[in-house]
Amino acid sequence: MPELPEVETVRTGLEKAWLGRTITKVILRRPNLRYPFPEDFENRLVGQKITAIRRRAKYLLIDTDGDLVFLSHLGMSGKYTIFDAQKVSQYDLNIPDSKSAFGAMSGFDGRHDHMEIRFDDGSVSVYTDPRRFGIVKLFHRAEQEIQPLLSVLGPEPFDDWNAQIAANRCRGKRSPIKTTLLDQRFVVGVGNIYACEALHTAGIAPTKLAAQLVTKAGKPTKALVKLVDEVKMVLTRAIAAGGSTLNDFADVEGNLGYFSHHFTIYGREDEPCLKEGCGGVVERIVQSNRSTFYCPRCQK
C-alpha cells in the first residue's frame, strides 16, 4: 500500500500508536526483507522511546530518544497492524518467538508476519509483508544525511516543488512524462497509480516526452503547470481519503489499502473515460515494465 498518501496515512496511524511509547521487545521471524535486518537490530531498539514519526518520500522515519532513526519502507505489500493492550490479551504471547501469535489477522496464517514490536503500554505492532520488498534500516540521527536511500531523493511535492523546478528537470529529457513522474529524483511520493491519475486529470498523454513540456526558454508549458498542480491535487485528495479511513488502521482486519474508489483511470481498461463529455475508452499500455492506463481521446 505504498504511494505517498498511503504512507502518510500509515505515518499518522503509527504516530497515534507509537508516539511517547517505549519499545520493550522486538521479534524478527526471518533474517531479511529486501535486505538483511540491521546488525543487532532487536537489542538496539529495546528501551528506546519513540519521539517522532516522520515521512520522507515513501519512507517512514521513526525517531527515538536515544537519537536512533528506525527507517521503514513498505515496499509493495508491507503493512503494520496495531493491536492495543486489550486486543493483545486475547492472544498468547508466550508462544515461541519463531511463531506469530497473530495468525488469525487479515486472513493470513501469520506466515508473513516478519517483525513484531512490543511496547510498554502492552500494545503490539506487527509488520506483515508477503512480497518482502520492504526495507528496514537503523542508524544514528547524525548519519541520516549520508543514507544512500535518502540522499538520492528529489523534492517533496508539497514543500519544495513547483512548475519551474519540474521544467528544469524535464528540459532535454527524452523519457516519457509518465516514466519521469515515477522517477523519485524528479519528485518523490508519486507511484504508478497516482502518476496515471494525475496525467489523466491534466489531459497529458503518458507517452509525451518530458522535454515537450518545456519551452525553448526553459519555462514550463501550460500543460506542465497543470500537471504539477494535478499531482498535488490528487495526492492531497488521497491523503484526505486516507485520513477518513484511519479508524480502520487499528482494526484487526488491517484493511488499509489504496483508496481505489477514487480512481478515475487506474485499473479501468476498456471502461469509459469518466471525464465530462469525453466519451473515450480507457486503454492500457506498458511503459518501462509498468502498466499505464490512459484515455487516448482526452490525453494529448
Add this chain to the structure above:
DNA sequence: CAAAGTTCCTGCGAGC
C-alpha cells in the same frame, strides 16, 4: 498473467 517499489545492469547514442 499482473501487482502499489526500488536498485542494478546493459545497451545505446552523443560527444570528444
Add this chain to the structure above:
DNA sequence: TGCTCGCAGGAACTTT
C-alpha cells in the same frame, strides 16, 4: 573510427 560517459529501458527481487 574508437572509446568513454551518461542516460534510458529492462530485469530482478517475491508471493498471491
